[in-house]
Amino acid sequence: MSYLGEDIKKLGFGFMRLPMNGEEVDIEQTKKMVDHYMELGFSYFDTAYVYMNGKSERAICDAVVSRYPRESFQLATKMPMHPIKEYADYQPIFNESLERTQAGYFDFYLLHALNKDSAKKADETGGWKFIQEMKAKGLIKHIGFSFHDSAAVLDEILTNHPEAEFVQLQINYADWESDNVQSRLCYEVARKHNVPVIIMEPVKGGSLAAMSEELEAKFKQANPEASVASWAIRYAASLEGLVTVLSGMSNEEQLQDNTSYMKDFKPLTDKERAVIAEVVEIFNRAPKIPCTACQYCVDDCPMKINIPRIFSTMNHYMTFGNLEADQRSYENVVKDRGRASECLHCGSCESRCPQHIEIIKELEKIAATLEA
Ligand code: SF4
Numbered sequence: 580m581s582y583l584g585e586d587i588k589k590l591g592f593g594f595m596r597l598p599m600n601g602e603e604v605d606i607e608q609t610k611k612m613v614d615h616y617m618e619l620g621f622s623y624f625d626t627a628y629v630y631m632n633g634k635s636e637r638a639i640c641d642a643v644v645s646r647y648p649r650e651s652f653q654l655a656t657k658m659p660m661h662p663i664k665e666y667a668d669y670q671p672i673f674n675e676s677l678e679r680t681q682a683g684y685f686d687f688y689l690l691h692a693l694n695k696d697s698a699k700k701a702d703e704t705g706g707w708k709f710i711q712e713m714k715a716k717g718l719i720k721h722i723g724f725s726f727h728d729s730a731a732v733l734d735e736i737l738t739n740h741p742e743a744e745f746v747q748l749q750i751n752y753a754d755w756e757s758d759n760v761q762s763r764l765c766y767e768v769a770r771k772h773n774v775p776v777i778i779m780e781p782v783k784g785g786s787l788a789a790m791s792e793e794l795e796a797k798f799k800q801a802n803p804e805a806s807v808a809s810w811a812i813r814y815a816a817s818l819e820g821l822v823t824v825l826s827g828m829s830n831e832e833q834l835q836d837n838t839s840y841m842k843d844f845k846p847l848t849d850k851e852r853a854v855i856a857e858v859v860e861i862f863n864r865a866p867k868i869p870c871t872a873c874q875y876c877v878d879d880c881p882m883k884i885n886i887p888r889i890f891s892t893m894n895h896y897m898t899f900g901n902l903e904a905d906q907r908s909y910e911n912v913v914k915d916r917g918r919a920s921e922c923l924h925c926g927s928c929e930s931r932c933p934q935h936i937e938i939i940k941e942l943e944k945i946a947a948t949l950e951a
């Protein structure tokens with residue numbers, strides 16, 4: 580079924596974790612991945628002004644826009660709310676996205692990572708007015724927003740902004756019933772407003788692809804051929820009312836795997852859903868820091884602390900309990916960066932975290948555990 584008049588397969592190519600060659604995007608490998616993806620009839624590319632400090636939008640130009648007819652793919656990018664102070668701030672950022680991508684127009688354009696505060700800022704500074712003006716000029720086909728907050732806030736935004744044609748939500752089986760992310764409740768609000776959904780983080784920043792042996796065995800027993808990640812992506816794609824499901828593919832292997840089961844997508848069966856329910860039950864027993872590795876907190880940390888990688892190491896420890904191995908991993912992560920114990924408590928990271936994580940407190944606990 581198509582939404583918003585667009586016929587889009589249920590696997591979108593997220594350009595947020597591209598293959599790298601040192602500090603630069605490995606553009607040759609990216610091109611190969613794009614070619615494979617397009618050959619199989621997929622067509623949706625997702626980037627953002629802030630991804631990879633602008634390198635992602637430039638990679639879109641080099642790997643997609645300059646090599647394929649413009650009407651053969653859909654391109655989404657996003658307006659960051661953090662640098663916006665007044666209405667005049669929108670246009671230069673939008674122009675820069677157009678200039679970097681050379682796309683001419685955007686099929687989907689999003690106010691990026693709205694929550695209660697940034698939604699208020701968008702209202703006060705004319706964010707919605709701006710993107711509607713760009714749409715009227717033919718520079719955007721569909722306007723919407725990505726979202727990180729409670730279902731109640733989502734309800735408020737969709738009620739106040741009937742012009743929103745779609746919403747991008749964080750949905751995965753581990754967060755479906757979570758109090759923090761509220762995947763199910765947010766999805767139900769979008770359905771109530773009859774607004775199609777784009778799904779992000781179906782694999783929860785990679786954590787539903789690399790599981791413990793116990794959990795992996797459950798999946799392998801049910802289907803030896805299917806990758807662990809495929810269960811998470813098919814879970815998301817089985818929902819009704821979707822434009823597409825994004826996957827931030829960072830190598831050829833992930834792309835081959837994702838496209839293999841998404842080219843002729845089949846929704847989960849009841850039996851498969853029961854396997855996931857069993858895995859969720861086990862997975863949820865271990866406490867975890869709900870970091871999705873979005874990286875929004877990283878750039879402005881004065882101590883250059885790699886917060887998401889440190890959190891991922893701590894989560895690994897809390898799930899699998901191998902202190903020695905995780906202390907080694909931790910030392911590796913902080914080798915050229917700040918240590919958790921070097922946090923200055925400035926709070927810059929916490930104000931940016933869409934998951935509302937108490938980063939400072941978590942870093943204190945991590946310092947006491949992994950630096951001991
Ligand atoms: S509170 Fe700590 S981790 Fe966060 S930005 Fe400041 S120094 Fe970095």
Ligand code: SF4
Pocket residue numbers: 869870871872873874875876877886887890931932933934935936938
């Ligand atoms: S701590 Fe928050 S802002 Fe930082 S990477 Fe994790 S989810 Fe994103």
